[in-house]
Amino acid sequence: MQSDREFWENDYYKNLQESEKDFLKDTFLSKYEELISKVEPKRVLDLGCGLGQDTKWLRGRGLKVTACDFAKQAVQQVQQICPEAEAIVLDMREGLPFKNGSFGLVNANLSLHYFSIDETAKIWAEIYRVLAPGGKLIGVVNSARNGYANDGYVASPDDKNFYYNPQRKQHKRLFDQNQFDYLAQQAPWKIRVLRENEIARKERKKYTWEFVWEK
Numbered sequence: 609m610q611s612d613r614e615f616w617e618n619d620y621y622k623n624l625q626e627s628e629k630d631f632l633k634d635t636f637l638s639k640y641e642e643l644i645s646k647v648e649p650k651r652v653l654d655l656g657c658g659l660g661q662d663t664k665w666l667r668g669r670g671l672k673v674t675a676c677d678f679a680k681q682a683v684q685q686v687q688q689i690c691p692e693a694e695a696i697v698l699d700m701r702e703g704l705p706f707k708n709g710s711f712g713l714v715n716a717n718l719s720l721h722y723f724s725i726d727e728t729a730k731i732w733a734e735i736y737r738v739l740a741p742g743g744k745l746i747g748v749v750n751s752a753r754n755g756y757a758n759d760g761y762v763a764s765p766d767d768k769n770f771y772y773n774p775q776r777k778q779h780k781r782l783f784d785q786n787q788f789d790y791l792a793q794q795a796p797w798k799i800r801v802l803r804e805n806e807i808a809r810k811e812r813k814k815y816t817w818e819f820v821w822e823k
């Protein structure tokens with residue numbers, strides 16, 4: 609049976625059009641350039657890096673970047689567009705193979721909204737562990753305001769924000785305030801930014817939550 613990883617490798621990245629491969633103009637990181645310039649240590653984890661636009665942007669600001677994704681094509685593309693970054697195939701549900709306190713910044717741009725709430729909490733705990741004291745988690749996730757009705761995704765009977773598409777064999781999560789409250793209770797995060805926005809990504813408008821949490 610196809611897994612979530614196989615959806616990304618066999619459907620998403622295999623069928624991605626050339627014209628869809630460069631959406632760097634959509635990166636939200638430029639808004640946080642000043643904050644990012646001050647992170648310590650100057651090592652960043654780009655988690656669920658996709659095709660590496662953020663990796664390249666971060667590398668361009670003098671940071672040492674470790675980019676990871678569980679889709680092989682994504683990691684190969686990162687190696688091509690940003691050979692100075694370390695690029696690793698990994699499934700973040702299986703933990704992060706880095707020492708405690710390794711990173712000044714973890715970037716997760718639209719990559720933390722695919723998991724059950726238990727898996728999500730486990731991944732956020734791992735992010736907390738690999739951040740240095742004062743290190744930041746910065747990211748964007750899809751908002752529950754978008755809804756997935758009529759999109760082939762069916763809500764889980766015991767978690768209305770966790771969806772599965774039986775045709776694609778892919779999970780997705782939508783976030784609302786309750787889930788952030790739950791995640792914030794799991795470790796002593798300092799919440800610097802947490803807000804809902806409307807963004808345009810690949811010319812499509814959607815609602816997202818943007819966050820900067822500090823260890």
Ligand SMILES: C[S@@+](CC[C@H](N)C(=O)[O-])C[C@H]1O[C@@H](n2cnc3c(N)ncnc32)[C@H](O)[C@@H]1O
Nearest residue numbers: 616656657658677678679699700701717718719
């Ligand atoms: C919407 S894309 C975002 C990619 C990139 N961060 C960007 O902003 O363009 C989500 C990415 O998360 C990756 N991903 C999903 N689940 C993952 C997992 N369990 N472990 C590692 N990567 C995962 C997918 O392969 C995909 O590249």
